[in-house]
Every structure is written in C-alpha cells, then in structure tokens.
Amino acid sequence: MSRNPLDGRGRLRVRGFGGDADSATDDTGTTTATTAQRARAWDRFRRDRAARAGLVIIVVMALLAVFARPVEIGGVVVQPIALAPYDPAASGVAPAYRPPSLAHPFGTDWAGRDVFSRVLYGGRYSLSIGVIAVSLALVVGVPLGAVAGYVGGWVDETIMRLVDVLYAFPFLVLAIALVAVFGQGFWKLVGALVAVGWIGYARLIRGEVLSVVERDYVLAARALGAGDRRILARHVVPNAIAPVVVQATLNVGTVVLSAAALGFLGLGLQPGTAEWGSMLSAGRDTLVGGEWWVTVFPGLAIFLFVLSINLVGDGVRDALDPDTDSGTYRTREAR
Amino acid sequence: MSLRRYVLRRTLLTLPILLGVSALTFGLVKLLPGTPVDYVLQFQEATPELRASLRAQYHLDEPIWRQYLLWLSDVLRLDFGERVVSDRSVSAAIAERLPETLVLGSISFLIALLVGIPTGVVAAVRRGTLLDEGSRVVALAGIATPNFWLGLLLILVFGVHLNVVPVIPPVAPLLAPESLAFLVLPAITLGTASAALFTRLTRSAVTEQLRKEYVRAARAKGLPERTVIVKHVLRNSLISVVTVAAVQVAFLVDGAVVVERVFSWPGLGRLLVRAILQRDFPVVQAVVLLVATAVVVANLLADIVYAWLDPRITY
Numbered sequence: 001m002s003r004n005p006l007d008g009r010g011r012l013r014v015r016g017f018g019g020d021a022d023s024a025t026d027d028t029g030t031t032t033a034t035t036a037q038r039a040r041a042w043d044r045f046r047r048d049r050a051a052r053a054g055l056v057i058i059v060v061m062a063l064l065a066v067f068a069r070p071v072e073i074g075g076v077v078v079q080p081i082a083l084a085p086y087d088p089a090a091s092g093v094a095p096a097y098r099p100p101s102l103a104h105p106f107g108t109d110w111a112g113r114d115v116f117s118r119v120l121y122g123g124r125y126s127l128s129i130g131v132i133a134v135s136l137a138l139v140v141g142v143p144l145g146a147v148a149g150y151v152g153g154w155v156d157e158t159i160m161r162l163v164d165v166l167y168a169f170p171f172l173v174l175a176i177a178l179v180a181v182f183g184q185g186f187w188k189l190v191g192a193l194v195a196v197g198w199i200g201y202a203r204l205i206r207g208e209v210l211s212v213v214e215r216d217y218v219l220a221a222r223a224l225g226a227g228d229r230r231i232l233a234r235h236v237v238p239n240a241i242a243p244v245v246v247q248a249t250l251n252v253g254t255v256v257l258s259a260a261a262l263g264f265l266g267l268g269l270q271p272g273t274a275e276w277g278s279m280l281s282a283g284r285d286t287l288v289g290g291e292w293w294v295t296v297f298p299g300l301a302i303f304l305f306v307l308s309i310n311l312v313g314d315g316v317r318d319a320l321d322p323d324t325d326s327g328t329y330r331t332r333e334a335r
Numbered sequence: 336m337s338l339r340r341y342v343l344r345r346t347l348l349t350l351p352i353l354l355g356v357s358a359l360t361f362g363l364v365k366l367l368p369g370t371p372v373d374y375v376l377q378f379q380e381a382t383p384e385l386r387a388s389l390r391a392q393y394h395l396d397e398p399i400w401r402q403y404l405l406w407l408s409d410v411l412r413l414d415f416g417e418r419v420v421s422d423r424s425v426s427a428a429i430a431e432r433l434p435e436t437l438v439l440g441s442i443s444f445l446i447a448l449l450v451g452i453p454t455g456v457v458a459a460v461r462r463g464t465l466l467d468e469g470s471r472v473v474a475l476a477g478i479a480t481p482n483f484w485l486g487l488l489l490i491l492v493f494g495v496h497l498n499v500v501p502v503i504p505p506v507a508p509l510l511a512p513e514s515l516a517f518l519v520l521p522a523i524t525l526g527t528a529s530a531a532l533f534t535r536l537t538r539s540a541v542t543e544q545l546r547k548e549y550v551r552a553a554r555a556k557g558l559p560e561r562t563v564i565v566k567h568v569l570r571n572s573l574i575s576v577v578t579v580a581a582v583q584v585a586f587l588v589d590g591a592v593v594v595e596r597v598f599s600w601p602g603l604g605r606l607l608v609r610a611i612l613q614r615d616f617p618v619v620q621a622v623v624l625l626v627a628t629a630v631v632v633a634n635l636l637a638d639i640v641y642a643w644l645d646p647r648i649t650y
Contacts (some may be wrong), residue, residue, distance in 0.1 A: 020409070043600065081443050084366070087631060087634075133633065159350075159352070162355075162472060164355070165352055165355035165356055165359060166359075167628050167630075168352060168353075168356045168627040168628075168631045169356070169623065169626070169627045170585035170588045170589045170626060170627075170630060171360075171589055172589035172592060172593070173588060173589060173592060173607070173623060173626055173627075174623075176592065176607065176608070176611065177363060177623050178363075179611075180616075180619060181363055181364070181366050181367055182366070182612040194533075202485045234600070248501075253478075253479065257479075259483055260481055260483075261481065261483060261592075261593050264481075264483045264530070264593065264596070265592070265593065265596060266612070267608070267611065268613075271517075277481070277483075279644050280483060280487065287487060287490055287494075287495055288494075288495060288502060291497070292491055295484070295487045295488070295491065296491075299483075299484030299487070299488070300484075301483060302485065303479055303480050303481065303482045306438075306478075306479040306481070307475060307476060307479035309479075310475055310478060310479055311475070314475075333461075
C-alpha cells in the first residue's frame with residue numbers, strides 16, 4: 001500500500017479512482033466521462049438521502065446569505081430583498097445582551113447588534129471564502145501537479161520538493177503565519193488559505209496523472225500525433241480529476257472551519273465583522289456572564305454548513321466511485 | 336535494501352526538507368512591511384545611533400544569504416534571540432510553554448485512540464446495523480464541529496451550568512490533580528475530531544481485512560470470532576492506523592492553537608497567537624519552525640514504523 005500520510009489535510013483522501021473499465025473505451029477525441037457515465041453518477045448521487053439533505057441545507061443557507069441584505073454593485077441595487085431584520089453592523093438596535101425574543105430571535109451581542117441578522121449575513125463571508133479559496137487553490141494546484149506528473153524530471157522535482165516543504169507546516173499554523181505577515185482582510189485571508197491549500201490538489205492530481213499517462217488511449221493519442229498540451233488537457237487531466245473533485249468538495253468544509261478559527265482568534269477578517277468565527281471571539285467571557293446565545297447560534301451555523309458540505313462530499317465520492325460500498329471509505333483519513 | 340539502510344536513506348531525505356522549512360520560516364519574516372528594526376523597537380522613535388547598533392546586532396547590513404546562515408547557526412544551537420516584548424529569550428519562553436502543550440496533546444491523542452479505534456472496530460464488525468450508522472453520524476458530526484465552539488459549549492454546560500469544573504486554569508504544577516482535572520474539557524475538545532477520524536479509518540481498515548482469505552481460514556479452523564477479530568484482524572488493521580496516528584501531530588497542533596485560546600491554557604499555541612497580536616516575530620518564527628520540524632520528524636517516524644511493521648513494503 002503506497003502511502004502519503006500527509007495527504008488530505010484532515011479530510012478524507014480518496015484512492016481507487018481512475019475508471020479503468022469505463023474510460024478506456026473512448027478513442028474518438030476526448031476521453032472525458034461519457035454522458036451515460038455522468039447520468040449514472042448523478043443518479044447515484046440523487047439516491048443518497050444524506051447527500052440530498054446536505055445539498056438542500058447548503059442551498060438554503062446560500063439563499064439566506066444572498067437575500068439577507070440588499071446587494072449593491074457599483075451603486076446599482078441588484079438584489080433588493082432584506083430578510084435580515086436589522087443591519088448586521090448596526091450597534092445599539094437594542095440594549096446589549098438581550099436574550100432571544102420575538103424581536104431578536106437569536107438575542108443581541110455586547111454592542112447591541114442583532115445576532116440573527118449577523119448570522120444570516122455571516123453566511124456571505126464563510127460561503128464565499130470557502131468557495132473562492134478552494135477554487136483558486138484548484139486553479140493553482142491542478143495545473144502545477146498535472147504538469148509535474150506529466151513532464152517529470154527537474155520540473156517534477158522542483159514542484160514536488162516545494163510541496164514537501166509546505167506540507168511540513170500544519171494548515172492553520174501556516175495560514176496564521178501568513179495572515180500575520182500580510183495582514184487582515186478578505187482577500188489576504190483568501191490568499192493565505194490558497195497558499196496553504198493548493199499543495200493537496202497538486203499532490204493528488206500528480207499521482208493520478210502518473211497512472212493515467214500509462215493508459216492505452218494516451219499512447220493512442222500520442223501515436224496519432226496529438227501534442228503534449230492537447231494530450232494533457234483533453235485526455236489526461238479529465239481522467240485524473242475525479243478524486244480531486246471529491247477532495248475539493250470536502251475541503252470547502254475544512255477551509256470554512258479554518259477561516260472561522262482564524263476569525264475566532266481575531267486574525268481573520270477585521271474584528272467586528274459579522275463573520276461566524278469572529279462572532280465567537282468574545283468567547284468565554286459571555287458564557288460566564290450567562291449570554292449563551294452569542295456563542296451558540298453562530299457556531300451552530302458553522303457546524304450545519306460544514307456537516308452539509310461533508311455529506312455532499314461523501315455523496316459525490318460514492319457517486320463517482322461506485323465500487324466502494326456505501327459508508328465505506330476507500331480513503332486515507334490522514335489528518 | 337535492509338531496514339537499516341532504508342531508515343538511513345529516509346532520514347537523509349528529510350534534511351533538504353528541513354532546510355527548506357527553515358528557509359521559508361526565515362524568509363516569511365523578511366516579507367514583513369517595514370524594517371526588522373521597527374519591529375524590535377515596536378515602532379517607537381529611536382536615535383539613529385540606536386538604530387545602527389540594532390542593525391549591526393541583527394546582521395541587517397549583511398547580504399540576505401549570510402543573514403540566513405547566521406540565523407540558522409543560531410537556531411541549530413537553539414538560540415532564537417530575544418523576545419521583542421520582554422528581555423527574556425525566545426527559547427526560555429518556548430521551554431516554559433512546551434510541556435503544557437505536550438501534556439494537552441498527549442491526553443487528547445490518548446482519548447482519540449481509546450475512543451476511535453474500538454468504535455471503528457465495532458462499526459466494521461457490525462456493519463450496516465444501527466450501531467454502525469450511529470457511529471457514522473457521530474463521526475461526521477465530530478469532524479464538522481468547530482473545535483472552539485465545542486470547547487465553549489463544554490464550558491457552558493460543565494463549567495457554568497453544572498459548575499463541576501473550573502473555567503480558568505488552576506495555579507498548580509502541570510501534573511497536579513487540579514491541573515489534570517482542568518485538562519479534561521480541553522482534551523475532549525481537542526481529541527474529538529481526531530477520534531472521529533480514527534473511527535472512520537479503523538472502520539475502513541477492519542472492513543478491508545475482514546474480506547481477506549486468512550479471516551475465512553481462521554474461522555474455518557474453529558477459532559472463536561472474538562479471537563479472529565482481536566488477534567488477527569485488528570493486528571493487521573492497526574498497521575495503517577498506527578502510522579497515520581503519528582501524522583496526527585500536525586492536526587493536533589492546529590487544534591491546540593485554537594483550544595488553548597478557548598481555555599486560556601498557557602501552551603505554545605497561545606504563545607503563538609499572542610506573539611502575532613504583539614508583533615513579536617522572533618517568537619512566531621521559533622514556534623512555526625519548531626512545529627514544522629516536529630511534523631517532519633513525526634512523518635519520518637511514521638514511515639519507519641510502517642516499514643518495520645509491514646515487511647512486505649518495498650523500499
């Protein structure tokens with residue numbers, strides 16, 4: 001059993017993909033999963049009740065975040081609905097530390113801000129940070145890993161030694177150090193999460209590429225005179241991407257947790273931002289004072305969102321990799 | 336290749352990684368806006384003479400590669416310089432905090448193993464039952480729970496409402512009963528996610544082993560099921576579990592940074608966060624370097640243990 005114990009970064013690492021049986025038949029130009037394969041995968045995903053529930057929760061939370069307050073782009077209101085009863089940043093809408101009531105379902109915090117509005121609005125930060133950071137990490141990691149695996153030689157050595165070095169740093173510790181150096185703020189936070197996140201995808205796709213380039217259809221494409229760039233982009237990467245997709249889905253949860261942890265430590269977004277993690281940074285002091293609602297509701301939002309992401313990720317894996325028994329992880333849950 | 340040669344080769348391979356880690360840790364601080372002297376002075380006014388003497392003291396007039404080598408030679412002698420916020424040495428601050436984190440981490444790790452492995456075995460043996468499904472749900476929830484939130488909830492229930500544990504760390508020696516009693520909640524908080532991961536990992540490893548021929552052979556010769564599981568299946572499953580266990584170091588460090596803040600536990604993680612807020616970068620550098628080195632060493636040990644436990648591994 002080959003092992004890369006550091007793969008996964010606390011998430012589920014998937015092995016055993018490759019689709020030997022399914023994808024080796026197509027030699028007409030592209031070897032992406034066929035329509036029928038996709039339909040079968042979607043069918044399997046749809047039958048997974050837990051994954052369906054997760055997807056519903058994510059969609060609801062995303063909608064609540066979008067419609068929490070009006071959205072304005074360049075002075076034009078593109079989304080006028082305001083589900084949140086108060087401005088999440090407005091302090092003194094009620095006396096400080098009011099317990100939950102009809103007017104303030106989740107109570108108010110130390111500055112007299114409406115916690116319900118802040119939790120609804122806070123989804124904007126967590127959801128967008130999760131999606132953007134993971135997407136950008138894919139944009140960096142997938143090409144680097146794919147090229148490393150395909151080209152080999154000193155290119156491979158250079159990229160993978162850098163990956164090895166970065167892997168020595170625990171995810172959150174490195175992210176904290178980067179935020180400490182480059183400062184706080186939305187894009188700096190995203191940048192730090194991307195800088196530590198891309199290595200996982202690079203490693204994963206490199207391994208897959210190494211096994212895919214040996215396949216007959218790659219040799220066939222080469223024999224037909226296809227260039228390296230075309231072979232890599234059209235034949236190799238599409239067939240190596242499935243485990244990366246699963247990993248990326250699950251990683252949205254990890255990234256949201258990390259961003260919230262940074263917020264809790266006061267190192268993420270600017271203090272006072274209505275981000276779920278930052279809202280908990282008052283922490284123990286409010287608990288000892290008996291103001292449990294300030295802690296319970298934002299944390300519950302993080303928990304629900306991350307749980308849903310993991311349910312969907314599990315569903316995606318089972319759908320893409322039907323050989324695995326449901327509930328069984330042919331994975332390495334490394335860290 | 337003999338095991339001894341493998342160990343030697345694998346150990347030598349970590350040296351360039353450690354060198355890269357040190358270069359990155361050194362370089363990171365060089366990216367800070369402003370000059371290092373500003374950070375030493377905490378951005379206060381200073382005479383040009385003082386600035387010049389500080390520049391000389393920190394070798395700032397040397398070329399960058401020489402600065403790195405000078406720093407590295409200090410670091411190899413465990414000299415991380417002086418703290419910015421006080422006159423104490425960084426090494427002393429770390430030596431003071433390290434045991435606290437080690438104790439917290441070890442207890443959490445023990446909890447994770449003692450909860451995770453038996454649960455995983457039971458889930459695999461009773462596959463598809465309510466017990467299995469239940470453990471899956473709990474494990475998924477354990478992975479999804481933010482550790483700081485879990486810690487705060489535990490404080491709320493056990494510290495504030497039931498009032499059975501103190502909510503601030505006692506003033507007592509590290510291994511005194513009061514300290515250990517206080518550590519119960521932080522250790523549970525830190526160990527939960529690891530326990531969930533161990534559960535899932537053990538379950539899949541045991542499931543894989545249960546399909547093997549030797550299990551059928553052991554049953555066929557009339558061994559009681561208990562013996563088959565404990566003596567044969569578990570032993571073979573634990574090879575992968577134990578080696579991954581070593582790699583939990585990085586995961587636990589990440590958790591400790593947060594959990595120590597939640598419980599005001601005076602460990603390395605709290606030192607790191609405080610140093611960042613105080614812009615005390617020699618401390619940040621030292622802690623990050625120490626942690627990364629620990630991870631590299633843990634990986635090395637994991638690979639060696641793996642090779643030692645499984646003679647079939649090709650190396």
